[in-house]
Amino acid sequence: MTPDLPKGHALPKARTGISGFDDVTFGGLPAGRPSLVCGAAGCGKTLFAVTFLVNGATQFDEPGVFMSFEERAEDLAANVASLGYDLDALVAEGKLAIDHVRVERNEIEETGEYDLEGLFIRLGYAVDTIGAKRVVLDTIETLFAGLSDAAILRAELRRLFGWLRDRGLTAVITGERGDGQLTRQGLEEYVSDCVILLDNRVEDQVTTRRLRVVKYRGSAHGTNEYPFLIDQDGISVLPVTSAELDYGVSNDIVSSGIDGLDAMLGSGGFHRGTSILISGVAGTGKTTISTHLVDAACERGERCMSFVFEESGAQICRNALSVGLDLKRHVESGLLRFEAARPTLYGLETHLARMHRDIERFQPAIVVIDPISALRGPAVELQATLLRMVDMLKSRGITAVFTSLRTDGAFDQVGDLGLSSLMDAWIKLVDVEANGERTRTLYMIKARGMSHSNQVREFQMSAAGIRLVDAYVGPAGVLTGTARMVQEAEEQASLLRQRQEAERRKREVVRRRLSIERQIAELRASLEVAEEEEIVLREEDDTRETLLGQERRAIAARRSAAE
Amino acid sequence: MSEAWTESASSPRYVLRLFVAGMTPRSQRAIANLRRICDERLAGRVDLATIDIFQQPHLAEEHQVVAAPTLLRLEPLPVKRLIGDLSDEARVLAGLDLPVSPRRGADER
Numbered sequence: 001m002t003p004d005l006p007k008g009h010a011l012p013k014a015r016t017g018i019s020g021f022d023d024v025t026f027g028g029l030p031a032g033r034p035s036l037v038c039g040a041a042g043c044g045k046t047l048f049a050v051t052f053l054v055n056g057a058t059q060f061d062e063p064g065v066f067m068s069f070e071e072r073a074e075d076l077a078a079n080v081a082s083l084g085y086d087l088d089a090l091v092a093e094g095k096l097a098i099d100h101v102r103v104e105r106n107e108i109e110e111t112g113e114y115d116l117e118g119l120f121i122r123l124g125y126a127v128d129t130i131g132a133k134r135v136v137l138d139t140i141e142t143l144f145a146g147l148s149d150a151a152i153l154r155a156e157l158r159r160l161f162g163w164l165r166d167r168g169l170t171a172v173i174t175g176e177r178g179d180g181q182l183t184r185q186g187l188e189e190y191v192s193d194c195v196i197l198l199d200n201r202v203e204d205q206v207t208t209r210r211l212r213v214v215k216y217r218g219s220a221h222g223t224n225e226y227p228f229l230i231d232q233d234g235i236s237v238l239p240v241t242s243a244e245l246d247y248g249v250s251n252d253i254v255s256s257g258i259d260g261l262d263a264m265l266g267s268g269g270f271h272r273g274t275s276i277l278i279s280g281v282a283g284t285g286k287t288t289i290s291t292h293l294v295d296a297a298c299e300r301g302e303r304c305m306s307f308v309f310e311e312s313g314a315q316i317c318r319n320a321l322s323v324g325l326d327l328k329r330h331v332e333s334g335l336l337r338f339e340a341a342r343p344t345l346y347g348l349e350t351h352l353a354r355m356h357r358d359i360e361r362f363q364p365a366i367v368v369i370d371p372i373s374a375l376r377g378p379a380v381e382l383q384a385t386l387l388r389m390v391d392m393l394k395s396r397g398i399t400a401v402f403t404s405l406r407t408d409g410a411f412d413q414v415g416d417l418g419l420s421s422l423m424d425a426w427i428k429l430v431d432v433e434a435n436g437e438r439t440r441t442l443y444m445i446k447a448r449g450m451s452h453s454n455q456v457r458e459f460q461m462s463a464a465g466i467r468l469v470d471a472y473v474g475p476a477g478v479l480t481g482t483a484r485m486v487q488e489a490e491e492q493a494s495l496l497r498q499r500q501e502a503e504r505r506k507r508e509v510v511r512r513r514l515s516i517e518r519q520i521a522e523l524r525a526s527l528e529v530a531e532e533e534e535i536v537l538r539e540e541d542d543t544r545e546t547l548l549g550q551e552r553r554a555i556a557a558r559r560s561a562a563e
Numbered sequence: 564m565s566e567a568w569t570e571s572a573s574s575p576r577y578v579l580r581l582f583v584a585g586m587t588p589r590s591q592r593a594i595a596n597l598r599r600i601c602d603e604r605l606a607g608r609v610d611l612a613t614i615d616i617f618q619q620p621h622l623a624e625e626h627q628v629v630a631a632p633t634l635l636r637l638e639p640l641p642v643k644r645l646i647g648d649l650s651d652e653a654r655v656l657a658g659l660d661l662p663v664s665p666r667r668g669a670d671e672r
Contacts, residue, residue, distance in 0.1 A: 102627050104644075109658030112593075112647030117584035117631035118616060118623050125620035147630070147646075 011218045014062070014134065014170040017055025018048070019357065020237030024222040025213060029194055034164050034171040036191040038182045039198030044209065044230050045174040046071070047080065048198065049136040051235050052172050054085045056134045057095035062170075064134035065126040066098045069142035073098040083234045097126040103146030110148060116156040120163060127169065135164060135171040141185050154185075161190045182214070193217045199225070208347035211237055227349035229357060238353035249273065250397055254366075257296025258289070260459070260468025261427075264444050266451030270425055272365075273397040274448070275390050277420060279404040280429030285440055286403040287311075288461060289427065290368050291320045291327065293401050298330040302365035306338045307355055309374035313338025324465045337362055343374040348385045351375060356392060367393055371403040372419070383419075390422045424448040430456075432480050439481035441471060458484070577609040577659070578638035584631035585617050589648050593632040596649035604661050610638075634658075 013027035022028045029035045029052070037045050053064035068076055076098060077087040090096035099122055127135065140160075143153055164171045173191055175183030182188045188195055195214040200207055210225040228237040252272035255262050262268050270276060276293075278286045294304045308316060316338065317327045330336035339358055346354065359367060369389075375382065393400040404419060420426055426445040431438050442459050444452045457468040458480045472479040472487050479487050581597055583590035594613060601609050616623040616631065626635055629646075636643040636659055645658040656662070 099624055101629055103629055107642065107644045109643065109645045109654055110647050110651075111634075111645050111654045111658065112596075112650035113589055114630040114632065114647040115584075115589075116629060118582065118628035118633060119630075121584060121616045121620050121631075122623045122628070125624065143629075 013219075014056070015060060016052045017059050018051055018235050018237060019360065020226065020228070021211070021235075024211075024226055024237060025194075025216060026220060029170055029172070030216070030219070031170050032165065032168040033193040034161050034169075034173055034191045035194035035196065036173050036175055036183070036187055037196045037198065038175040038177055038188075040177045040200065043198040043200040044228075044235065045198055046076075046138050047083070047230060048196075048235060049138050049172045049174055050076070050080050050085065050087075051083075053096060053134055053136055054080075054087070054090065056170075057090050062133035063095045063130045064097075064136065065123065065130070065132045066096065066136045066138065067123060067126070068098065068100045068138050069103070070139055072100045076100075083232060085234075094130050097130050097132065099123070099126050103143055105146050105148075108146065115152065116143075116160070119156075120160065123160075124167075127167065133168075133170060135169045136174070137171065138174045139176060140173055141175055141183065141187065144185055150185075157187070158190050198228075203347065208349045210349070227347075227353045229350060229353045231354075233357070236353065236357045238349070238356045254300075254399060255296050256289075257292035257299075258466050258468065260457060260466070261289075261442075264453040264455075264457065264468070265447055270399065270447070271449060272399055273394060274424040275393065275400040275402065275422065276425045276427065277402050277404060277423040278427045278429065279406060279420075281405060281431065284429035284431055285459065285461060285466070286405075286429060287316065287319070287370055288323055288466065289429075290370055290401045290403055291316065291323070291325055292466060293399075294336060294366065294368060295320070295325045295327060295330070297366045297399075298327075298333075298335045301335070303362060304330070304336045304366045304368070305359060305362050305364035306336065306368040306370065307358075308338055308340045308368075308370050309343045310371065312340045322463065323461050324463050337364075343376060348375060348381055352385050352389055352392075355389065359392070359396070359398070364398060366399040366401065368401045369403070370401075371405055373403075373405040386419060387422060420445075434479075434481070435483050437481050441480060442468065575608075575639040577605050577611075577636065579609060579611045580626065580635040580637060581611070581613045582616050582623065582626065582628045582631060582633045582635065583613060585615060590615075590632055592650065593634070593648040596652075596655070597634060600649070600652065600655060600659075604656075 012031040013025070013029065014031040015022050015028040037048050039045050050066065053066055056062040056064050066076070071079070073087075080087060087096060087098065091098060101119065101122070123135065126132065140157065144150060147153055161171075161173075173187065175185070175187045177197075178184035178186075182195060182197065192215070194216045197212045197214050199210045199212070201210065209228050209230065211228045212225045213221040213223065226237050228235060250272040253267050253269040254272050255269040256265075278289055280286050290306075294306060297304050306313070306316070311319075313331070317331065320327045327336060331338070337358075339355075341351070341354070343351070355367075355369075372386065375385070390400065402419075402423070406419075423446075425447040428443045428445050430441050430443065432441050433439075440459050440461070442457045444454075446452075455473070456471050458471045459466055459468045469484075472484040579597070579601070581593065583593060597611070601611055614622055616628060622628075626633075627644075628635075632646070632648060634645040634649060634655075636645070639660075643658055643660075645655060649655050
């Protein structure tokens, strides 16, 4: 953890322009004072010093003098040309002076008392000529090999550092690491304001460069060992990010580029700045899914950076074409960048440092690391590295996509440290083998901060892209692939049968209804006949009654007349 | 006499440059020592110049001067570099490739 910047009291500092270093030291080297940069051979001392001068001349308008005790000016210029530093041009512009001090023991005869006034005058002359603010002495200890009187040299060095301080020059003095002390001649006794130790360690046949601020008088500084990089872009130091989980969060939703996958997430996509783990064994489609995420982001106009450890960028572009994604145009438009490297090329820290620097420069919105399981190292170190990586990405609000060959979310074969717990979302890809075929399926194991489908989905890759299909979940279990299709066909057949049966029964009912209606009609007809008969009979009765009445009255009349 | 003549004829010319930093006692000592040696051993065949690097600092860089005083033997080749106030005469003579037999030639003359 880096300590907080002390408030109120500010030591004037000269920025080195070395990315990361100025963060670690809260502003750079102590201005107007000499600093010691020490380390074993080949650990980048000279490069550090040259970078300090070149950046001073080009970025901070502080010309510098490089006093070399080892390399000739031409050699020095040639050596740093690969980093894009044009020393000759800076010399021509009067922003840099290089003085090679050659001290050959076999040429020199010591004939009495002397001092190093010649060195002072040369340095003073060079400083005055270009108005230098910065000075590098690389490596002044060489003098001890060329001159035999160590007592004089020590006295003169003490005077030299005092002189640099009096002139207010910010100086970098390099020193080779010695036995039991930081430099062979114990220069740290003289240069006590700021001491920086560079180290180049080999572990498991992989080297990692590290930098440590041993002391920095009057200033707080990061005390850890920080990995640093030397490559074609110069030196960059990776400050260890803070251990606090204090980054801001975003409520933005970003689409995964796969409709079916978005549909599995309650909010229709992932949160921006989330870290997504896609795990699955070989051939389950991890890279293809991450490619969709990348393509979707590029379509939105966001920058993407892909760190690939097993394939080249061109290969991924070609393979993406087979699922209908044209990544090449994104690469050409500058939205997408591939950084391919063999995992064994660097140590873990160096990988992290490299990513850190690339991300810092490219400022992507989404970063893909494919596959993270390719990174090898001791489990504890791996977890620390990945934790920092995730932390670094989160603190920048970058959506991170990691793929892993490990299906259980662990780092490696032996460790039980979980990578999955660092992740906000975890998509697990599982091959289902049944009935002589293999089917790709997908689960959403977790998605922090949103509801998500718990169901397994089958996914199909075709020239039209990835399509998610609901898997068949029935009494026989989860069916996928051809088995699912067979089952679906069977279901359709039985559905047809059921429909036909229903039709038949419907027709039967209609027929029965019709026959009943016919019977009703017949009965009604015979009812009508009966009613007619009844009427006829009733009329006949009435007629008969009437006739009988008339007859009786006629008889009665006849009877009364007869009486 | 003849020996001395032979020596000077066969001996090459010397080109010497003495770099001093200001007129300090040490510088003056170096100048005096050098004058004496030249008078005694190299009379007539030496091109000697004394340079104050305070006055001409660019020459210090040009001639790779680190220590002061520095005596540079430019000729005969190879270039030799003598640092210090030249008070150790044996070393000075060795550095200049002059025979160690001191003063004999001068005494005879």
